Each structure stands twice: as structure tokens, then as C-alpha cells.
Amino acid sequence: MKRTFTALSTTTIALLGALSGHAMAAEKLTYYCSAQEDWCQLMATGFEEETGIKVNMTRKSSGEVMAQIKAESNNPKGDIWWGGTGDPHLQAAEEGLLEPYVSPMRGELHDWAIKQAESAGDATIGIYSGALGYGYNEEVLEANNLPVPACWKDLLKPEYKGHVQMANPNSSGTAYTTLATIVQLFGEEEGFEFMKGLHKNINQYTKSGSAPIKAAARGENTIGIVFMHDAVAQAVSGFPIKVVAPCEGTGYEIGGMSIIKGARNPENAQKFYDWALQADVQTRALEVNAFQVMSNKAAESSPMAPDMDSLTLIDYDFVKYGSSDERKRLLKKWDDEVSVIPQ
Numbered sequence: 001m002k003r004t005f006t007a008l009s010t011t012t013i014a015l016l017g018a019l020s021g022h023a024m025a026a027e028k029l030t031y032y033c034s035a036q037e038d039w040c041q042l043m044a045t046g047f048e049e050e051t052g053i054k055v056n057m058t059r060k061s062s063g064e065v066m067a068q069i070k071a072e073s074n075n076p077k078g079d080i081w082w083g084g085t086g087d088p089h090l091q092a093a094e095e096g097l098l099e100p101y102v103s104p105m106r107g108e109l110h111d112w113a114i115k116q117a118e119s120a121g122d123a124t125i126g127i128y129s130g131a132l133g134y135g136y137n138e139e140v141l142e143a144n145n146l147p148v149p150a151c152w153k154d155l156l157k158p159e160y161k162g163h164v165q166m167a168n169p170n171s172s173g174t175a176y177t178t179l180a181t182i183v184q185l186f187g188e189e190e191g192f193e194f195m196k197g198l199h200k201n202i203n204q205y206t207k208s209g210s211a212p213i214k215a216a217a218r219g220e221n222t223i224g225i226v227f228m229h230d231a232v233a234q235a236v237s238g239f240p241i242k243v244v245a246p247c248e249g250t251g252y253e254i255g256g257m258s259i260i261k262g263a264r265n266p267e268n269a270q271k272f273y274d275w276a277l278q279a280d281v282q283t284r285a286l287e288v289n290a291f292q293v294m295s296n297k298a299a300e301s302s303p304m305a306p307d308m309d310s311l312t313l314i315d316y317d318f319v320k321y322g323s324s325d326e327r328k329r330l331l332k333k334w335d336d337e338v339s340v341i342p343q
Contacts, residue, residue: 028054029268030077032069034062034084034173035255036210036230038288043082046284047275053268061208062088062173069097069260076262079269082276085173085209086116086126087180089256090322093123099259101270105277105296113295116254119319124258127276128285128292131245131252131311132174132181135231136223137216138240149223151247152182156197163222164201165212170331173253174209178225179330180321181251184314195338202343217241227253228306229291236289236304249312255292 029047033040037059044055060068062084069078069092081089081098092098100122106114113126136149146159155164167175183191203221206212212224213231217239224231234241257276259269275281279298285291291305320326
């Protein structure tokens with residue numbers, strides 16, 4: 001009898017331990033973030049405080065997260081991917097790496113956010129929007145006796161050699177948006193000639209999309225090709241950065257949020273998804289000088305944020321340039337024809 005009781009007790013303890021472990025696992029969330037570091041941290045901390053769910057956050061550029069999700073597809077480790085340009089999110093949706101989800105919050109969102117979701121079979125959604133452009137350090141420009149740039153084609157002038165910085169489109173969603181924008185704005189043939197000319201003036205291709213303007217703010221670079229809101233953030237922080245909306249017109253991003261297919265904590269991923277679409281949560285972007293236009297209609301915007309309605313925006317084809325085949329084709333062409341040119 002004693003041995004039977006001991007065996008039963010051991011089995012019961014093991015079962016309770018397993019159930020307890022499952023319960024603890026259910027109160028976790030693995031969160032991949034492709035926005036600016038302090039915004040990523042704000043979202044993680046805010047969600048933890050409101051729900052008690054422990055967040056394990058990894059911050060990487062959107063291209064890097066896309067590659068990681070793909071590499072982990074047979075054994076997914078992430079639950080939700082928040083932030084970064086929408087093109088990689090759309091590509092991940094097309095490749096079956098994301099889980100469709102229709103949030104009850106959708107009725108509060110701008111049409112462009114819902115359109116992004118519908119184009120991907122509800123496997124991603126728009127969380128913010130921002131226009132592409134560039135910024136320059138006014139003091140560095142003046143110290144080098146350089147003219148003030150106003151257009152995309154100004155950046156091809158020989159006097160800007162070594163003074164322009166952008167990210168690598170293979171790792172950065174910002175830089176891929178730049179490549180896709182130039183192709184749509186000028187046509188593919190002229191667009192790639194533009195990228196070749198620009199390459200001659202590039203001093204460094206960074207991994208992160210916002211790094212070029214941060215380098216400009218520190219005086220380590222002159223002109224950074226970035227989303228305009230990233231340049232505004234540096235100006236608001238007190239750096240001598242001037243923001244440029246290129247005269248020819250420009251492309252824009254719709255930042256994405258997606259639940260990863262095979263997520264280990266799908267219910268918590270859905271909770272985060274719904275929470276992140278709330279107006280008060282999106283308004284908190286202002287706390288970290290994130291100046292995008294948020295997807296919830298009731299979210300507050302800063303008067304410093306770029307006015308999307310006043311800009312000349314191209315009719316950016318998110319479906320085409322967010323597709324896996326087109327993305328791979330353009331990146332290969334950039335690798336083969338642009339990056340190999342001696343500088």
C-alpha cells in the first residue's frame with residue numbers, strides 16, 4: 001500500500017508540474033519588433049503592465065526578422081511581429097509564414113490599414129504610415145560648402161560623393177522601400193541607373209534603416225535616406241537636421257503587425273494584437289518621438305509629424321513590391337548591378 005501511494009503521489013506531482021509549466025508558458029509572449037528600440041521597449045513594458053504576460057522581446061530590422069521567421073518556420077519560436085515596413089510582412093504572408101487574424105478593433109482603423117490586411121488574406125495589418133525622404137545635417141552641409149538638396153536626383157551630384165548614407169535593402173525595410181520607390185518613380189531602367197549613380201556617393205550601407213540619419217545627427221554623415229519621421233525625431237531631439245520631401249514625389253510605408261504561424265502562445269499574440277491597435281496605446285508613440293501616422297483614427301498625432309496629405313506620394317504598389325518573387329528579383333538585381341560597382 002505504501003509503495004502504491006508513493007507511485008501515485010509521484011505521478012500526481014509530475015502531472016501537476018506539467019500543468020503548472022503549461023500555465024506558465026501560456027503567460028509568455030515572444031515578440032519580434034522592427035521599430036525603433038525605445039518604442040519596442042515601450043510596447044513590451046506597456047503590455048506586460050496591463051496584462052501580466054511576460055514579454056520576451058527581440059529587436060531587429062524588418063528584413064532580418066523576415067529571414068529569422070523563415071529560418072524558424074519548421075519550429076517557430078516567435079509569437080508576434082510588430083513594426084517595420086509592410087513589404088516584408090506581405091512577403092511573409094505570401095510564403096505562408098503568418099497566421100490570419102481578424103481583430104475586433106478593425107472598425108476603428110483607417111482604410112489604408114484594413115486594405116493592407118485584405119491584400120494579405122488578413123495575415124498582417126497596418127499599424128502606422130510614413131513617407132520616405134531624407135534628412136541632412138545643416139552644419140555639416142555648410143562646413144563642406146555643399147548645396148542644399150531638394151530632390152532625389154540632387155543626391156547624384158558629384159559634390160555629394162561620400163556624403164550620403166542609406167541602409168542595405170537586403171536587411172532593411174526602409175532601404176527596400178527606397179529601391180522600390182525609385183523603380184516606381186522613374187521606371188526600372190532609369191531607376192537602376194539612379195541607384196548606380198547614388199552608389200558612387202554612398203559612404204556606407206548600414207544594417208538598420210534609421211541608422212543613416214542618426215549618424216547625420218552625430219555629425220558622422222551628411223545626408224541620410226530614411227523615412228521622414230525618423231529625420232523629424234532627430235530634429236526634435238535638438239540635432240541640426242533638416243527634413244526633405246523630394247521634389248519628384250516619393251513612396252511611403254505602411255508598417256505591419258503579424259501573428260507568426262505556429263506561434264507557441266497564439267492567444268497571447270491575439271491579445272497583444274488587439275491591444276496594440278487601441279487608440280491610447282498608439283498615442284503613446286509620442287512618448288518616444290515616433291512621428292508616424294497611426295492606424296487607429298482616434299490616435300493622437302504630433303504637430304511635428306509629416307503631413308501625409310501635403311506630400312506628393314506615388315501610388316505605391318504594395319501587393320507587387322511586397323510579393324516574394326518581386327522582392328527577390330529586385331534585391332538580386334541590386335546585388336548584381338549596383339552593390340558590385342567600385343566606389
